[in-house]
């Protein structure tokens with residue numbers, strides 16, 4: 001298994017910068033997720049790691065070897081697209097062994113590897129079945145088996161669960177993660193789905209408009225978003241981000257000075273904002289004055305939509321929480337209150 005490092009990687013398509021000067025490190029054996037909305041550059045980054053796209057500048061290192069100019073076939077990396085494409089007229093055994101037969105591997109070794117992989121994926125009983133007769137989950141296991149059997153140095157997966165319905169997706173995701181725990185293969189998994197990313201990743205990199213805005217564990221991304229985009233994109237509802245002023249190193253918000261963990265020195269930003277997650281706001285007898293506009297009950301939580309002079313603030317409370325009357329006050333948990341200058345956290 002391999003460590004993957006991207007050093008100052010950039011990809012231009014004509015004048016358009018699809019991936020901007022990006023650095024990241026995927027440790028050996030890590031389950032690493034690339035998360036971001038459509039068009040942010042995830043697939044392009046993955047294709048550069050695979051060798052299917054040549055970077056405009058920067059280096060790609062696999063275990064300290066510079067592979068930037070190597071072709072895909074020279075990199076020993078499995079690129080898994082959506083887990084569909086199988087040969088329907090062949091049985092499971094033939095589908096899984098296909099890449100090994102292409103390599104002209106000895107038949108005794110092929111047999112052994114197919115046995116090992118089918119055991120791992122719990123599809124031994126299906127080896128003689130035609131894939132056209134299999135249920136969706138088993139088909140995906142076979143498709144995965146065909147990648148695993150090659151024993152590549154790393155797996156790159158681009159939205160492999162594609163358009164599956166939510167329940168099946170969650171099930172397959174869990175299976176993929178369990179499988180990863182068993183084979184410990186370095187895996188880079190691309191998704192636009194934050195739940196998928198936060199549930200399964202060791203590390204997540206969040207991309208926005210071709211740029212890496214934060215890399216961290218799911219907890220780090222949730223508790224301390226380094227960019228307002230991460231605050232918005234992760235969490236449901238996302239972080240509240242409202243304009244504030246910085247005066248004498250202090251945060252002025254709604255006519256009050258907010259307690260802060262940061263001493264703010266630089267002030268020449270074109271905009272400054274305060275960020276607080278809905279989970280870290282409490283009702284109180286005094287504090288910031290708000291008006292309650294709407295309460296939605298999800299069964300597990302209440303989402304309370306409030307308004308102050310600076311804009312809307314969402315609050316997340318337990319389903320059993322008592323909601324104050326229309327005009328009330330709120331306070332922010334200091335530990336999770338952040339200030340952003342031009343969208344980047346001020347620390």
Ligand code: ATP
Nearest residue numbers: 013016018036037038039040041042043044045192
């Ligand atoms: P999606 O999930 O929709 O695929 P993504 O985050 O994977 O999104 P990319 O496919 O990497 O995004 O695309 C990033 C940007 O680069 C997009 O604006 C896309 O249109 C552009 N792009 C990708 N490939 C090419 C290409 N070959 N030529 C020109 N532009 C491209």
